[in-house]
Amino acid sequence: MVVVGAGFAGLRTLHTFRERGLDVAVIEANAGLGGVWYVNRYPGARCDVESYDYSLSFDPDLEQEWRWSERYATQPEILRYVEHVADRFDLRRDVHLDTRMTRSTYDEQAHRWHVETDDGDWSARYLVMATGQLSVTKQPQLQGQEDFRGRILHTGAWPHEHVDMTGRRVGVIGTGSSGTQLVPVLAEQASHLTVFQRTPNYSIPANNAPITDEQDAEVKATYPERRERARRSPSGLGFKPNKQSAREVAEDDRRALYEQQWTTAGFGFLLAYYDLMLDERANDTAADFIRAKIAEKVDDPTTAERLMPRGYPFGAKRPPVDSGYFETFNRDDVDLVDMRETPLERITEHGIRTTAGEVELDTIVFATGFDAMTGALLKPEIVGRDGLTLREHWNAGPRTYLGVGVAGFPNLFVIAGPGSPSLLSNVLLSIEAHVDWIAGLLDHAAEQGADEVEASGQAEADWVAHVNERAEATLYPRAASYYMGAEVPGKPQVFMPYVGGVRGYRRVLEKVVADDYDGFRFTGAREAVA
Numbered sequence: 001m002v003v004v005g006a007g008f009a010g011l012r013t014l015h016t017f018r019e020r021g022l023d024v025a026v027i028e029a030n031a032g033l034g035g036v037w038y039v040n041r042y043p044g045a046r047c048d049v050e051s052y053d054y055s056l057s058f059d060p061d062l063e064q065e066w067r068w069s070e071r072y073a074t075q076p077e078i079l080r081y082v083e084h085v086a087d088r089f090d091l092r093r094d095v096h097l098d099t100r101m102t103r104s105t106y107d108e109q110a111h112r113w114h115v116e117t118d119d120g121d122w123s124a125r126y127l128v129m130a131t132g133q134l135s136v137t138k139q140p141q142l143q144g145q146e147d148f149r150g151r152i153l154h155t156g157a158w159p160h161e162h163v164d165m166t167g168r169r170v171g172v173i174g175t176g177s178s179g180t181q182l183v184p185v186l187a188e189q190a191s192h193l194t195v196f197q198r199t200p201n202y203s204i205p206a207n208n209a210p211i212t213d214e215q216d217a218e219v220k221a222t223y224p225e226r227r228e229r230a231r232r233s234p235s236g237l238g239f240k241p242n243k244q245s246a247r248e249v250a251e252d253d254r255r256a257l258y259e260q261q262w263t264t265a266g267f268g269f270l271l272a273y274y275d276l277m278l279d280e281r282a283n284d285t286a287a288d289f290i291r292a293k294i295a296e297k298v299d300d301p302t303t304a305e306r307l308m309p310r311g312y313p314f315g316a317k318r319p320p321v322d323s324g325y326f327e328t329f330n331r332d333d334v335d336l337v338d339m340r341e342t343p344l345e346r347i348t349e350h351g352i353r354t355t356a357g358e359v360e361l362d363t364i365v366f367a368t369g370f371d372a373m374t375g376a377l378l379k380p381e382i383v384g385r386d387g388l389t390l391r392e393h394w395n396a397g398p399r400t401y402l403g404v405g406v407a408g409f410p411n412l413f414v415i416a417g418p419g420s421p422s423l424l425s426n427v428l429l430s431i432e433a434h435v436d437w438i439a440g441l442l443d444h445a446a447e448q449g450a451d452e453v454e455a456s457g458q459a460e461a462d463w464v465a466h467v468n469e470r471a472e473a474t475l476y477p478r479a480a481s482y483y484m485g486a487e488v489p490g491k492p493q494v495f496m497p498y499v500g501g502v503r504g505y506r507r508v509l510e511k512v513v514a515d516d517y518d519g520f521r522f523t524g525a526r527e528a529v530a
């Protein structure tokens with residue numbers, strides 16, 4: 001088996017399949033392990049899922065021995081955890097760093113993948129794409145960029161050496177999760193910070209805090225229950241959905257619940273009422289609450305107004321979970337430029353020019369995000385049956401069966417791919433669920449004497465229709481988001497993740513198993529066996 005990517009998904013795949021006796025090689029383009037956590041080294045980078053949940057669940061000893069220091073772990077701490085996991089399970093010996101897959105071709109006679117890299121070729125029965133959902137950075141090509149005399153950085157490709165921002169005038173373009181995490185920390189370092197905002201965001205406070213020994217002991221005493229709660233929750237975060245509608249409760253009660261969620265729940269605020277992502281008027285109540293919070297936090301009313309998201313539902317773009325983002329705009333050395341009022345005209349030699357004039361800068365940081373979900377899958381060329389490339393197959397948007405398999409691409413599996421809950425969930429839990437499920441699928445193939453497993457075209461078409469139908473019943477498609485493919489000009493606009501939730505999705509997977517992996521075709525070396 002060749003696995004592409006040595007982040008959490010690739011390492012978990014390696015461990016699981018090696019334990020089952022397969023020869024597994026992981027190829028990784030970066031010089032180190034960790035995937036997104038290897039490259040997103042910008043100041044302030046941290047996870048927006050709680051540490052105890054954003055961790056691997058397959059080994060109880062690992063759970064017990066690792067000590068998280070904060071409720072939301074920083075990037076360096078997560079990377080240390082990845083390194084620990086790699087050492088603990090002796091994973092490094094099968095990881096080939098600094099190796100990029102350039103092309104993979106399916107051999108229909110041999111039922112094998114021929115994998116080409118920039119450091120030699122591989123042949124494997126199975127090809128697993130564990131390339132992540134947010135790993136290809138979106139690098140804007142702004143007019144005049146090449147004229148800028150200072151330094152341009154991207155949050156998702158942050159330099160490994162220390163970047164000293166002391167005394168620098170810094171401009172940040174982008175106010176998604178990365179920008180929102182970066183801004184308060186950069187403001188402490190830079191002599192002056194200017195934030196260029198295109199779309200305001202409904203950011204929720206993280207309420208981050210150190211983890212005490214008592215808290216750690218408490219979680220560790222009941223870890224299996226916590227994991228089970230997460231698996232049974234729609235988000236994979238363990239939050240129990242509130243069965244009430246936001247519209248059916250008295251205003252005071254609603255405000256009290258929002259207030260409580262606001263100060264405790266982080267991402268779980270989105271689940272305060274079951275219909276926040278289903279009903280526009282229910283959603284408005286949460287959006288109004290957040291706008292009022294922004295007004296409370298930001299002293300200058302004009303700046304507060306500019307920071308308030310409007311015109312798209314709360315949650316339809318992934319909400320950032322911040323630590324002091326809005327409050328940062330109360331500093332004298334931080335400015336907000338609203339690019340809707342004063343659009344960016346060009347990058348100049350000395351900074352950024354908008355219609356309101358030039359802002360002089362020493363450093364520009366692009367916090368402009370990623371070519372989400374499909375970027376890394378379509379970067380190399382993947383050639384399936386009859387010479388069809390994945391790019392051709394997906395020219396109108398990604399098509400998968402269950403987010404795992406692709407018709408016409410036998411023995412190719414995607415971990416947490418488009419069509420799975422992936423980015424709408426605790427992705428670590430979704431990754432582990434996929435790896436274990438694929439293990440069961442390949443066991444079934446072995447029992448059948450099959451060496452070729454392929455999603456059928458009909459199963460794929462039905463799943464794509466189901467994913468779209470479920471998304472259309474929600475408010476998710478009502479924003480220009482990366483869920484929709486709206487983040488990259490020219491990308492097909494299709495809703496990519498499955499909105500049915502972790503729990504609902506698990507039921508689907510269980511049903512497919514109960515129906516003898518319905519939707520997959522199992523073929524032996526010579527003949528179809530099922």
Ligand code: NA7
Binds near residue numbers: 140
């Ligand atoms: P996001 O969430 O995609 O945010 C990117 C931000 O950059 C967003 O505010 C964009 O505005 C802005 N952007 C993108 N391109 C441009 C250009 N050309 N000009 C101006 N502004 C631009 O990426 P993040 O890295 O913050 O977060 C990704 C995920 O990482 C996050 O959801 C978590 O899961 C962790 P827009 O909204 O498109 O108007």
